[in-house]
Amino acid sequence: MRLLLFDGSPQARGRFNPLAWSHPIWELRCGITTLAEKLHARLNPDDVACFVPEYMAEAYAQRTQWKVNDTAALASEDLLAVNARVKAASLDVTGTGPSEVGLAQDGEVLYARVAATDAGKLNRQDFEGFLESAKAALPAKTVLLPTYNYIWELILENPGQITADFQALGRSGIEGTVEQPTAIRGEGKNVYVGRGAVVHPVVVLDAEGGPIYLDEGVQVHPFTRIEGPCYVGRKSILLGTKCREGNSIGPVCRVGGEVEESVILGYTNKYHDGFLGHAYVGEWVNLGALTTNSDLKNDYSAVSVILDGRHPISTGSTKVGSLIGDHTKTSIGTLFNTGAYVGAMGLLMATGKVLPKFIPSFSCLLDGLVTKGFGKNSLYATAKVAMGRRNCQWTQADEKMWDAVYEMTAPARETAIRRARKTMFRA
């Protein structure tokens, strides 16, 4: 069986911004693994193909071994197309069997199983057409499959997912080095220290509340306290970190200060002190010293998030921190409001005030006001340097993708710039 991954409508993808500007939703981590890895483990396909928005196809193809937007993958095999927002643990569909389409109550395709004998009946010119023809030509039924609908759900489910993934992976014990004195609280079977990982002396691994998984090559520096459940990805470094429960960090991150129930994607630095709670942070982000986010309102009411620059959406949760897109950099002392949306490729220079709740992508923030800044070419030059420092390459395909994101995010940014210019001028 060939697994076909797709994200759903642009509106559905938009609810995972600012991360979805530069990632397919299945590439996002929740727990130890990404949504795609969970679906793959659940379905055990012979191979995988995926369908992403055209603007990111070339850039995404550089970092995956799967076929990307290749309509040849729609022919001649048993196919199972799965909407990546479906929670893998609830997906009770076998890879082979009679053709069947599972629909959400609003008619969105959650999965489509297409027997090889039926493939010829479907439109194979493009993936949207393929799904539409499957919906029309094959037996369809409404199914009650749980899905992720907003990015903050990945934050809120992260602690439970770490525990579930730890059990599913079935690894425990010390394959790396744990220098003494180090205290392991809770049951030893709830701790895994991967090959090449080094836990320095005077570290506390507290697995009483959940498992701790330190992946290959992780370094945990002295005076770090890690509370489980926690996942630290390959080659990440914790620097005297107060690593509270429910964090997924890495790969290749540098993290210090206090972090709680947050997901930090690869190659991001939060080297210094400062609190990050219930946050989802993209790749290649640099958080300056004392960057801090609020994740709880003073009146304990539900946190709202503004995803489109205009309409607040209630998360229904009293704890949601900041959502930070790829390649954004913050200055020392940056303060984010509860449920802040911080777009990708931002350059934020703080002056001690709490920043606005919605910061568009490619914003240069001065004194809390959005400006044009130094332009996107300057941001690309910085990204190139940052990636070079970790032996990664900024490519033409990356630039093309970010050019498209720049255009797509222009209306929200231009509104914010116009508003800010008036404020600056009045001051």
Place this chain on the structure above:
Amino acid sequence: MATAAERVRAITGRILGIDPADIKPEHSFAVDLGAESIQSVELVAMFEQEFGIEMDEDEALAVETVGEAIEYITRLCREQGVEI
């Protein structure tokens, strides 16, 4: 009505905390007037608001002196149909 040069000097003085009368066309924003990179971003925003024009970031930040800024802004006003 103030001239474009006077308006550029007024904005520059306000952002950089300098008496506009002390600002000369040959002055470099960075070298002579001490503008930090952040202040150059503020200057671009304020010039756009003052004159009602749109500047290209790369072009605007390539401007080095007050005189070049006056020329650049005058040209943009002409191109964008803004009376000065």
